[in-house]
Amino acid sequence: MLAPPCYVISDVHLGHASSETERLLLSFLRALPGRASSLLINGDLFEFWFEWKSVVHRSGVRVLAALMDLRDADVPVTMLAGNHDCWGGDVLRDAGVDFQTGPWTGTLGGWRARVEHGDGLRAKEDRGYRALRRVLRNGLAIRAFGMLHPDLASRLAMGSSHASRTYQPKDFGRGLRAVAEASLAADPTLELLVYGHSHVSALERMPSGNVYANAGSWLDAPTFLAVTPERIALRTWLGSTEGPDLHALDRRAEEATP
Numbered sequence: 028m029l030a031p032p033c034y035v036i037s038d039v040h041l042g043h044a045s046s047e048t049e050r051l052l053l054s055f056l057r058a059l060p061g062r063a064s065s066l067l068i069n070g071d072l073f074e075f076w077f078e079w080k081s082v083v084h085r086s087g088v089r090v091l092a093a094l095m096d097l098r099d100a101d102v103p104v105t106m107l108a109g110n111h112d113c114w115g116g117d118v119l120r121d122a123g124v125d126f127q128t129g130p131w132t133g134t135l136g137g138w139r140a141r142v143e144h145g146d147g148l149r150a151k152e153d154r155g156y157r158a159l160r161r162v163l164r165n166g167l168a169i170r171a172f173g174m175l176h177p178d179l180a181s182r183l184a185m186g187s188s189h190a191s192r193t194y195q196p197k198d199f200g201r202g203l204r205a206v207a208e209a210s211l212a213a214d215p216t217l218e219l220l221v222y223g224h225s226h227v228s229a230l231e232r233m234p235s236g237n238v239y240a241n242a243g244s245w246l247d248a249p250t251f252l253a254v255t256p257e258r259i260a261l262r263t264w265l266g267s268t269e270g271p272d273l274h275a276l277d278r279r280a281e282e283a284t285p
Contacts, residue, residue: 070109098123136254
């Protein structure tokens with residue numbers, strides 16, 4: 028269970044994002060104690076993340092410290108693997124992060140929810156990527172990569188990730204939205220489905236009555252979701268977790284709050 032109020036972010040891409048984006052993220056994380064009861068990071072927090080036995084990628088050091096502070100402040104943090112940081116493990120868990128490599132299902136901010144990063148879900152467009160993902164997440168491939176010197180491995184990974192970190196979907200997120208609509212129609216017990224990955228923020232009540240949400244990418248704007256039992260809001264970080272709202276939906280109302 029992710030207790031309310033629950034805040035959701037995704038696709039920050041630290042290591043590629045600007046220093047200003049990192050500064051904004053740190054200010055957001057430091058504002059959560061006393062306001063948040065849980066935080067969900069829906070993938071691609073890092074542009075590249077790999078855990079060697081004695082090396083931590085320096086782009087994550089300040090954020091790891093902020094996550095440790097959240098642990099010390101009793102704010103639980105759950106992180107789902109994205110396509111850029113699927114090789115997480117003990118370093119993140121030692122920082123107090125509940126790191127998971129698959130979809131998450133449970134109660135999110137009081138809503139019956141399913142959360143998934145969203146990579147590989149489109150039936151046709153992502154067919155090639157799904158084949159590549161099986162290779163990248165294979166245990167033998169991970170061990171072989173871990174044998175490379177961290178500097179060399181990081182250069183290779185950062186170079187190969189250029190296409191996806193600058194990714195803007197040609198369909199403006201419509202493909203992933205269609206997956207969400209079909210998934211929600213197939214499972215009426217879900218009240219909320221959350222994806223990331225597309226870099227397109229979204230908050231929409233589907234024809235089935237349940238809600239699709241996407242926190243968007245901090246490469247474009249520092250947007251996040253705030254979820255309570257009564258409502259879910261898409262907000263921009265301007266120094267306060269309370270807003271402003273870009274869009275909001277009441278849990279039971281048929282219309283969005285202005």
